[in-house]
Amino acid sequence: MDLxxxxxxxxxxxxxxxxxxxxxxxxxxxxxIGxxxxxxxxxxxxxxxVIQLGAILAVCWEYRSRLTNVATTLNTNVSQRFILNLFIAFLPAAVAGLTLHSFIKEHLFSSITVACALIVGGFVILLVENLYAHDKAPVAKAANLNEISPLQALKVGCAQALAIMPGVSRSGATILGGMIFGLNRKTATEFSFFLAIPVMLAATTLDVYKNRELFVADDLAMFAIGFITAFLSALIAIKTLIRYVANHDFKGFAxxxxxxxxxxxxxxx
Incomplete structure (x- = not known):
């Protein structure tokens, strides 16, 4: 065993x-780090x-009550609208992923590209936070997931599609996109968590299929350790971020x- x-x-x-x-x-x-x-x-x-699956499972576990409720009340308008919004927001990323993912993964997955995207993204966060802080519009922001409109979901999905570029951050794009397009900070953050489930599952399934010949039994211990640690650390991060956004902005991350x-x-x- 290679320690x-x-x-x-x-x-x-x-x-x-x-x-x-x-x-x-x-x-x-x-x-x-790789x-x-x-x-x-x-x-x-x-x-x-494999470790992305661990992170996805953490979201499903943290919000298991909401997901179970949606699954058992599919005949209600609230659950149908929730699923519709997730589907609408998922589409832009799906299109971008199918058309550009291979090219970007081959040519732009490098530390230099990531570093540049991190810096640019940091300044974008500062800009959005300043705009959000000085927004005096009388229109109320979506205060919870049930108040998100299909148009807002589509706009957030388009923002998420930008994250196909390494270093942009899927969660950052969806949260900031949500804030720009009329969601309050907590709602934008929670919508980002739920939207991660179909997006990451689709991307992971596609990657598993493309690289299926590389999965070997000898790597089981390595996969298990990575999967478990990703699940546990993601669970902590989700709980921490929800508490954090209640009283803080994202400038520290910027x-x-x-x-x-x-x-x-x-x-x-």
């Missing part, structure tokens, strides 16, 4: 879970697929992105 490989699996699992639902780009962090740990080969790419991007650029320079 060093298992240690790498543990580190990357924690990073995936901790960053997947924060506006700091989990893919970007995995690319950067480069530093020399774990960015084909096996590393397959490993990332500064983190900018500093990290500069450090990575300096390192590779």
């Amino acid at each position: 060093l490989l298992l240690f790498k699996a543990f580190i990357l699992g924690v990073i995936e879970g901790a960053t997947e639902f924060l506006p700091i780009s989990s893919t970007g962090h995995l690319i950067i 480069d530093l740990l020399d774990f960015n080969d084909e096996k590393g790419k397959v490993f990332e697929i 500064y983190y992105r900018i500093v990290l991007g500069i450090i990575v650029l300096a390192y590779y320079w």
Whole structure:
């Protein structure tokens, strides 16, 4: 048993879970740390697929009551509208993923690209936060998931599609997009969590199919450690972020992105 490989699996699992639902780009962090740990080969790419499943399961577990309620009340307008909004928001990312994912993964999955995206994204967060803080419009923002309109869902989905670029952050794009298009901070964050389920499941299923020949029994221990640590760290991150957004903005994440991007650029320079 390769203990060093298992240690790498543990580190990357924690990073995936901790960053997947924060506006700091989990893919970007995995690319950067994977480069530093020399774990960015084909096996590393397959490993990332597995730990993403752990992060998805954390969302399903944290919101199991809401998901169960939706599944058992499909005949109600509230549940039907919730599913419709998720489907509408899912479509732009699905189209972008099917048409551009292979090209972007082949040409733009590098630490330098991620660093640039982190920096640009950091400044975008600062800009959005300033606009959000000074919004004096009398129109009330969507205060909960049931108040999101299909048009708002579509706009958030279009914002999410930008996250196909590594370093942008899927959660960051959806949360900030939600804030721009009329959702309050907590609603935008929760919608981002729910929207992650179909988006990440679709992307993971596609990656599993494309790389199915790379899954071997010898890697089971590595997959198990990464999966479990991603699940646990994602669960903590979800609970922490929900509490955080109740009283804070996202400027701290913006500064983190900018500093990290500069450090990575300096390192590779």
